[in-house]
Amino acid sequence: MKIAMIGTGYVGLVSGVCFSDFGHDVVCVDKDPKKIEMLERGEIPIYEPGLDRLLAKNVEAGRLSFTLDLPGALHGADAVFIAVGTPTRRGDGHADLSYVMAAAEEIARIADHYIVIVTKSTVPVGTNRQVKQAVKKANPKLDFDVASNPEFLREGAAIDDFMKPDRVIVGVQTERAAEVMAEIYRPLYLREFPILTTDLESAEMIKYAANAFLATKITFINEIAALCERTGADVKQVSQGMGLDGRIGKKFLHSGPGYGGSCFPKDTRALARTGQEYGIPMQITEKVISVNEEIKRRMIDKLLDMCDGTFNGKTIGVLGVTFKPNTDDMREAPSLTIIPALVGGGAKVKVCDPQGRHEGETLLPGVHWIDDPYKCTHKADLLVILTEWNEFRALDLKRIARKMASPRLADLRNIYSVKDAKRAGFEAYESVGRAGFLKEPSEGDTGG
Template identity: 45%
Template structure:
């Protein structure tokens, strides 16, 4: 049984650590944030992710999962070290690799025998080669080690499911020595015949970015079709369903929305676009996807403004703030751009989200007000706007909402309702690319 250290306890690090412990390995998750580590030791999750806290406590109780702030001792203890630190977007759109390179230097300083270093963080092409050089330079003992690129393909809100039921496992390395160890730590997946893609560093790095950019492109495409449907009177719901029936295309990520957000799509599209420009081979589809997504967020504001006549003095109730349901993550959420623009135009905003309220308060403070639930939110509003597709928003008491509102506008920017079921109660339904 391998001893595994995971550097970083964010979404990727915690999912990796808890997932591998659940697969039977002994795992030590490492982080420099003392308060976060203290909570994790008590079985308290710092983020909202369905099912993760239960597995955290189960694997802690079994003794397979532990947490520490002692990075050096963790590195010395481990056979396999996962780098799962953040790679935030820099001001120029490029990935900020400071934390990754710092982790590599720490590994090099404390390496005390043969180790396998696995990069889980999303990194640009050529990064794993740099990691290898940094570790070698920092290692004064000339120890042997191998580096593996093992990108994650997790959806926030379904991270634990995706870890345990992946479509594939990508392993990029420059030699075969670490491959068997990687197969062993992922043994349950291997036994379930999950495909393992064995390749080199650069191809593994490119697979991750390409996958996210392609999915972002699908989101942007169907949003553009929805905008066209608004103009020509076609129905994007029917169109998207029919398009997705084509086996060459598939139905996933063909759902109209206020635009993609989160910790991956915005950052990864910008990073790949910047990298391709640096390589003098700009990716025009990726560049256009980025601009189209920005347009979609602005288009949401335009729809609201056009229907209200003016935004100044309008009272708006926003249902959903997280970038998607089943998460509290508000990084690059469409709600941020939309609400900020509404505030600039003089609107009064009241918002509610089942999980993201704490994060929202950090962003807006007292610039907006906050509802205690869906119905408190809509009281005396001129319009209600659905931005996140939480399940509890799918079965609202529409009669009650109609009675509580001052106005009658019901903006459904996730198309989770049919126009007729909303308009039955005297509300004016405005969705994405739907005939009313």
């Protein structure tokens, strides 16, 4: 099959590379000349483990190419995927569909043979029917079908998610379109991965419902974590006990400083907006959105308590700024709420993140970037762990505590324990949903 992929952002690039690895002829299209030049040199504009090697393999095999030329990409294509951004629209919280509709209209003006126009971007219910109307209006004679094929890729594990999916969702209106999509995903069908064919609206809703539910699980356990701190319970043990129930499952029950990223914040807001438009308020989702913001602010209060009520004049080391490990994505990351509060409160903030500096230098003005976690914590009054990168999971805590001005650790990802912190010589330790400690000053000790 020949596939054109419009958009070389995270979803478009990963999908295009993986489709080419299925054996399809894939042409990835973008309007940004610099991005196309990078890709043609084998350079990846995003950080995703293993993507560079898979890209190089399929370019060398002649199955994958990159271009600015949409007409050339569409020539002879069996399907064209729209994988452009759908950011939250300013003012009303709805998904901005302008890029999707512009791509659909451009396809209509160029295509001259039967083609399946597949929406890969995350879009609200009813969008694919809007795409169909827009294409018909732009080119009434075009023979085409539309399909909805939402993505379920976790940043940092996207290749495995594409190659070994929990499920593939395909929304179609005709048997002809279903046959094209079945051929595209044939390698997964042969390996018996679940492929669910639905109507357009159900496919669109599945994506939003799934993300809203996962965001709800995260937010629920974060609220439980706050209660655990007051009652003396341990949220890690609570999560384990809950997760053993097969009806609940253990995934997405890890407490922390709130969810972020490119999907959950945007998709929960879009689902809430859709509910309002149809007169069916998504009350649980709306509450999840507000509680998640409260959780981020609660983390600031926790850090303020550890700094004796003021950030002013304190030196604070922060490990991790991306919304999760194994990605350079900082969209809606808790760090974008927490770190500005530290800087605004008068703290000197030093930051270390394996991949976050490129975006972070623009998004987090006023911080000092350090490449080494030990240098980042040197002479600090507080160490804050915001992202659970593997590089931060086995630090020499004794070495860190010795070099800090005031050895205090705010472990907002629960990767260490009270026992670890005490053994290392920290005078204070706080995590999320578990008991911490504050070392009582000895007689004559004025504190750090």
